[in-house]
Amino acid sequence: MTDAEIHARPKIVGARVKRTEDPRLLTGLGSYTDDRQAARVLHVAFRRSDQSHARIRAIDCEAARAAPGVVAVLTADDLSGVTPLVATSRMANYYATPISPLARGKVRYVGEPVVGIVAESRYHAEDALELIVIDYEPLPVVIDAEEAVRDGAPLLHEDAGTNVLVAREFKRGDVDAAMEAAPVRVKGRFRMHRKTPVAMEPRACLAEYDAGRDALTLHSATQVPGIVRDALSAALDLPGHRIRVVAPDVGGGFGGKGSLYPEEIFVCAAARRLARPVKWTSDRMEDLTCNSQGFDEIIDAELGLDKDGRALALRADVIGDVGAYSIYPWTAALEPVQVVSFLPGPYRIQHYRGRVRAAATSKAPTGPYRGVGRPTSTFVMERLIDMAAAKTGLDAKEIRLRNLVSADELPYKVASGIVWDKSGFKECLNAACEAIGYGALRAKQEEARAKGLWFGIGIASYAELTGIGSRISVAPGMPINTGTETANIRIDSTGAITAAFGVASHGQGLETTLAQIVAEHLGARFEDVRIVQGDSAAVPGGTGTYASRSLVLAGGAATLAARAVREKVLNAASHLLEASAADLVAEDGKVSVAGTDRSVTFREVARAVYSEMGRLPPDARDELAATKTYDPVFGTTTSATHIATVEIDPETYEIKVDRFAVAEDCGRLVNPLIVDGQVHGGVAQGIGAALYEEVVYDDQGQINTASLVDYLVPTACEIPSMQVVHLESESPTTLGGFRGMGEGGTIGSPAAVANAVTDALAPLGIDINELPITPERLFRLIEAARARGKT
Amino acid sequence: MSKTRDIAVTVNGARYERAVEPRLLLADFLRGTLGLTGTHVGCEHGVCGACTVLVDGDSMRSCLMFAVQADGCKVETVESLGRIGKLNTLQESFHEHHALQCGFCTPGMLMTATDLLQKYPLATDNDIRDGLSGNLCRCTGYEHIVKAIRAVKNGAAR
Numbered sequence: 035m036t037d038a039e040i041h042a043r044p045k046i047v048g049a050r051v052k053r054t055e056d057p058r059l060l061t062g063l064g065s066y067t068d069d070r071q072a073a074r075v076l077h078v079a080f081r082r083s084d085q086s087h088a089r090i091r092a093i094d095c096e097a098a099r100a101a102p103g104v105v106a107v108l109t110a111d112d113l114s115g116v117t118p119l120v121a122t123s124r125m126a127n128y129y130a131t132p133i134s135p136l137a138r139g140k141v142r143y144v145g146e147p148v149v150g151i152v153a154e155s156r157y158h159a160e161d162a163l164e165l166i167v168i169d170y171e172p173l174p175v176v177i178d179a180e181e182a183v184r185d186g187a188p189l190l191h192e193d194a195g196t197n198v199l200v201a202r203e204f205k206r207g208d209v210d211a212a213m214e215a216a217p218v219r220v221k222g223r224f225r226m227h228r229k230t231p232v233a234m235e236p237r238a239c240l241a242e243y244d245a246g247r248d249a250l251t252l253h254s255a256t257q258v259p260g261i262v263r264d265a266l267s268a269a270l271d272l273p274g275h276r277i278r279v280v281a282p283d284v285g286g287g288f289g290g291k292g293s294l295y296p297e298e299i300f301v302c303a304a305a306r307r308l309a310r311p312v313k314w315t316s317d318r319m320e321d322l323t324c325n326s327q328g329f330d331e332i333i334d335a336e337l338g339l340d341k342d343g344r345a346l347a348l349r350a351d352v353i354g355d356v357g358a359y360s361i362y363p364w365t366a367a368l369e370p371v372q373v374v375s376f377l378p379g380p381y382r383i384q385h386y387r388g389r390v391r392a393a394a395t396s397k398a399p400t401g402p403y404r405g406v407g408r409p410t411s412t413f414v415m416e417r418l419i420d421m422a423a424a425k426t427g428l429d430a431k432e433i434r435l436r437n438l439v440s441a442d443e444l445p446y447k448v449a450s451g452i453v454w455d456k457s458g459f460k461e462c463l464n465a466a467c468e469a470i471g472y473g474a475l476r477a478k479q480e481e482a483r484a485k486g487l488w489f490g491i492g493i494a495s496y497a498e499l500t501g502i503g504s505r506i507s508v509a510p511g512m513p514i515n516t517g518t519e520t521a522n523i524r525i526d527s528t529g530a531i532t533a534a535f536g537v538a539s540h541g542q543g544l545e546t547t548l549a550q551i552v553a554e555h556l557g558a559r560f561e562d563v564r565i566v567q568g569d570s571a572a573v574p575g576g577t578g579t580y581a582s583r584s585l586v587l588a589g590g591a592a593t594l595a596a597r598a599v600r601e602k603v604l605n606a607a608s609h610l611l612e613a614s615a616a617d618l619v620a621e622d623g624k625v626s627v628a629g630t631d632r633s634v635t636f637r638e639v640a641r642a643v644y645s646e647m648g649r650l651p652p653d654a655r656d657e658l659a660a661t662k663t664y665d666p667v668f669g670t671t672t673s674a675t676h677i678a679t680v681e682i683d684p685e686t687y688e689i690k691v692d693r694f695a696v697a698e699d700c701g702r703l704v705n706p707l708i709v710d711g712q713v714h715g716g717v718a719q720g721i722g723a724a725l726y727e728e729v730v731y732d733d734q735g736q737i738n739t740a741s742l743v744d745y746l747v748p749t750a751c752e753i754p755s756m757q758v759v760h761l762e763s764e765s766p767t768t769l770g771g772f773r774g775m776g777e778g779g780t781i782g783s784p785a786a787v788a789n790a791v792t793d794a795l796a797p798l799g800i801d802i803n804e805l806p807i808t809p810e811r812l813f814r815l816i817e818a819a820r821a822r823g824k825t
Numbered sequence: 826m827s828k829t830r831d832i833a834v835t836v837n838g839a840r841y842e843r844a845v846e847p848r849l850l851l852a853d854f855l856r857g858t859l860g861l862t863g864t865h866v867g868c869e870h871g872v873c874g875a876c877t878v879l880v881d882g883d884s885m886r887s888c889l890m891f892a893v894q895a896d897g898c899k900v901e902t903v904e905s906l907g908r909i910g911k912l913n914t915l916q917e918s919f920h921e922h923h924a925l926q927c928g929f930c931t932p933g934m935l936m937t938a939t940d941l942l943q944k945y946p947l948a949t950d951n952d953i954r955d956g957l958s959g960n961l962c963r964c965t966g967y968e969h970i971v972k973a974i975r976a977v978k979n980g981a982a983r
Contacts, residue, residue, distance in 0.1 A: 052920055052923075056919070056925060056928075057910075057920070058909065059928030059931055060903075060906075060916040061903065062861070062904045062932055064928050066862075066929065071860070157846070233929075234867050235865070235867065283927075283928065285927045285928065286927040286929060286963050286964055318867070318868040318870065318873075541928070542926070707923045710968075710969075711966075711969060714965055716966075718965075719963070741868075742868050742872035743872060750957040750958055751958045753966050755968060
């Protein structure tokens with residue numbers, strides 16, 4: 035086959051293939067954790083702390099134990115055989131906090147599980163909740179992160195001796211001298227309030243225990259079955275081959291299902307103790323109070339520029355409110371440290387210093403939430419760039435063109451140490467401006483302003499690291515390697531192809547995209563490939579799906595393993611076809627002798643290898659299977675520019691996002707349909723983060739946003755139609771040229787919306803430096819600006 | 826709490842007679858008692874819309890109804906639509922337009938959209954968005970869902 039013929043044939047990778055997952059999910063035949071039935075299953079309800087910080091003096095469970103349908107009532111004392119887990123880190127100035135299935139001695143946030151009731155039905159379990167009496171001794175609240183880091187603040191974890199669980203500094207050059215010398219300086223105090231992921235499926239887990247083998251199977255709505263398996267092995271002191279963790283169909287995650295949870299340990303311990311299946315399904319109140327939450331930083335930042343608007347120096351001081359525990363396995367460093375490591379963004383900045391402290395407070399722990407650190411770092415940096423544009427009189431696009439790292443400067447080492455590989459920063463900016471008609475929008479804005487209307491345009495450019503390999507920790511200092519991924523591909527004796535991975539799709543469509551890659555490199559038909567994932571038993575070592583890693587890493591492993599199996603198929607087929615393997619072509623599930631009509635199907639090859647006597651010499655009967663591990667070592671850069679336009683109602687201060695354009699470089703696309711969907715969903719979450727979503731705790735640590743009436747997730751009415759442009763520049767550093775893109779939508783959009791609202795209100799001189807920008811906050815800012823104008 | 830009431834509900838064309846506790850939610854009756862797990866429970870307080878079913882032809886939150894309130898009613902769930910290999914037009918359009926990702930909100934979206942398509946002209950995409958405002962989706966940003974419903978309304982599912 036000539037090169038021209040190879041390029042002419044329809045490719046599976048890059049095609050808008052409809053998803054394999056869809057038919058079952060569209061017909062109600064999906065299999066989510068709570069859908070799973072188990073004989074004699076017991077149901078759990080947790081009595082959770084209603085105190086934000088208190089010592090547990092006594093727990094009286096007698097009445098609950100006697101309630102109808104109750105089988106067991108368990109406290110921390112009943113689970114003393116479970117080893118607490120600790121999210122360790124190599125970072126200096128880090129204090130780990132042990133995690134137990136139930137609170138022991140103290141409670142540290144409202145919602146922390148204290149007692150688990152196991153009953154014949156969830157109705158019975160919940161009936162008994164109120165019969166438990168817990169005697170608490172209230173302790174001083176630790177709510178405000180700035181107060182928590184002060185000397186003498188009440189301590190949440192006495193053993194740590196401080197509420198500062200992490201302190202870190204990144205620096206390059208002499209930032210203070212460069213800042214003093216800078217002719218243009220802009221600064222601000224920025225606030226990104228706490229979010230919660232709100233996957234539509236609440237978390238759930240079901241432990242089934244095989245007493246004869248002392249073996250557990252946990253079905254869990256998790257993104258990380260491999261991490262959970264390894265953690266349970268340590269907590270329960272069971273070898274991995276006696277614990278299987280399955281993430282079946284999972285209804286979204288966004289990071290909220292990306293950590294180990296106390297409830298997962300609890301149901302396993304309870305199932306083992308009671309020798310019956312034990313299930314817990316979260317309700318939405320538990321989801322909103324106890325799932326890992328996101329973001330929550332205060333950032334004081336300053337940018338110094340020359341008189342032409344070129345950035346010279348950047349310095350920032352960040353306090354991250356990480357909640358009550360250092361989450362497993364990511365640690366409390368995950369979110370706030372990434373704010374300072376990514377703050378310089380895709381810009382050329384010589385002098386930098388970023389300091390960060392992670393403060394423990396009596397709130398639910400923070401953990402990964404889509405974008406991790408970068409929605410906040412991008413919000414801050416893009417606001418500073420726009421503030422600099424206003425000060426220098428430059429247009430928002432022009433100042434970015436002057437500061438974005440150019441193609442000829444790549445690879446570029448950012449002041450914080452991250453290296454950007456080849457990626458089109460300016461190309462994304464130009465493409466987004468072209469897509470949305472930036473010039474025409476500025477003209478429209480002039481007309482709107484002449485009429486006294488508030489109409490604004492906001493730009494945000496960013497870069498992120500995705501698909502990161504073994505040389506970089508996903509969370510700074512985290513000792514667990516997340517940088518490799520294994521694929522096991524096999525053709526069985528019926529000719530069926532199964533490809534198994536350690537990743538765990540929870541909406542990304544990996545059953546489709548990975549099958550595309552396997553089919554392409556194996557020469558199989560797409561519909562003949564079955565993907566097994568979301569199962570700790572699939573490969574010896576795996577973690578799951580998070581950090582925009584799965585397509586890059588599993589795609590690389592799939593490519594390597596598919597090529598290896600293809601070689602074996604060709605070797606066996608060469609005997610059947612009596613031709614040299616070099617003359618054979620594998621395509622569409624068949625092996626053909628190039629230029630002839632002689633061929634055998636994969637199924638025939640498989641039968642010859644495994645089942646039929648005498649068709650192949652012994653040395654050609656090697657099983658049609660291969661296991662390969664892929665490691666992108668460092669990972670790759672993904673970049674984008676987002677542009678939003680907003681209109682603000684002058685009476686209600688409602689902010690309406692009118693238009694939204696994204697130009698992104700996510701490398702080679704495997705399935706454009708799925709990439710578009712990922713961008714749309716990410717942008718919608720970012721608009722939510724910018725305008726509506728905020729977890730609110732009162733000054734006693736009670737959570738005020740424990741329902742979806744109080745925590746506002748955008749509906750179809752708040753999200754505009756979006757334009758998405760793909761700049762497909764193949765990554766030079768990953769196999770297949772793929773880049774990760776699952777999180778980017780959420781990284782750029784909060785900043786774009788904040789800049790658009792600021793731009794709309796430029797005549798009043800208002801800076802949007804706090805998100806979400808609710809109508810109330812906007813009202814206060816506008817009133818203050820008008821008061822300033824009158825004096 | 827243990828007293829039960831006898832009810833008869835027609836679900837997806839089949840009549841079921843069961844003795845249920847008065848406090849049993851319709852959603853739990855469908856999922857637990859009848860094993861129809863296609864109806865999903867996302868919030869149990871009537872906001873997210875994942876549990877939407879049709880009761881006597883109108884879309885309802887099955888988490889805000891007790892099973893006893895459905896006594897004598899006709900209930901349709903996602904399982905009443907097309908089957909694998911024979912999706913109905915709306916399901917096929919969702920498949921074609923990638924209108925689902927994790928799939929958890931999807932049964933509620935499909936039942937709400939079924940109701941909307943039967944009752945309203947849906948002249949503009951904003952009408953579709955208004956009609957979907959009681960159904961939360963966290964994955965898709967709604968873009969492809971609106972497109973999928975628009976295609977069905979325009980008689981061009983493909």
